[in-house]
Structure formats: structure tokens, C-alpha cells
Amino acid sequence: MGICISGMTADARYLTKFMRNECLSYWYTHGSQHPAERLITKIAKKSQVKTNSYSKRPYGVGLLVGSIDDAGTHLFETCPTGNYYEYYAMAIGDRCQSAKTYMEKNFDSFKECSMDALINHGIKALRASA
8 A cells, every 4th residue: 555645744644544553453353454445434534524523623634545455456535524536547736737637648558558667657747747
């Protein structure tokens, strides 16, 4: 599982520590990896609870979580509001629009690419947003 953050680093550390503990608890209980969508649903519920009360500050971080589990490969984006979305390709952050544009142009070629070619596409998308 890999995580990219956009927003407050302290909130991201708290949420990733929560995710790590949930994965370890699941591993010790079930003896297998935690399903990615279930873990993201837990994060979304945790984020959404903070928006219900005016006395609590919502998490100020968006997460882009990539994972591989028994159901296949997944790429999820979580929002501070508690929403989450699954994508095939996505970029988050201040200057993400040019990276998204690069991925939209080359999206059709991603299915036939090898791992090295996908890494090169990722680097080119990063360069486009720099």
C-alpha cells in the first residue's frame, strides 16, 4: 500500500497511523491482508464524523491511496469531508491539473504497459506538474 498526501502533514500522520493499526489488527485476527476498500471506508467514516460537530476540526488532508489486494489493484482518493472515490489514474495537490491532463492523454496506453513503462509515465506526469 502506498499513500500520497495533500494538506496538513500532522493529520496525514494520524490517519496513516490509524490505517497501519487497522491493518495489523486485521492481520492478527484474520491472517490475511486488509481489503483496501474496507480500509478506505473506515477512513471516510472517521473523517465524516469530524464534520458533524461544530466543536471538532475536520481533518485537513486528502489522501491518494494505491494498493493491491485479493480483488486486484486499487487507487482511492479520500477527501476531508468523508467522501472517497476510486480511480484508474489520479493526481492530487496544488498543481495537479497538468499531471491529470498528461494522464488523460495517455490513458489508453496504460493497459498494455509494463511496470517500467508505467513508472516512466508516472515520472513524466510529475514533470508535467513541476
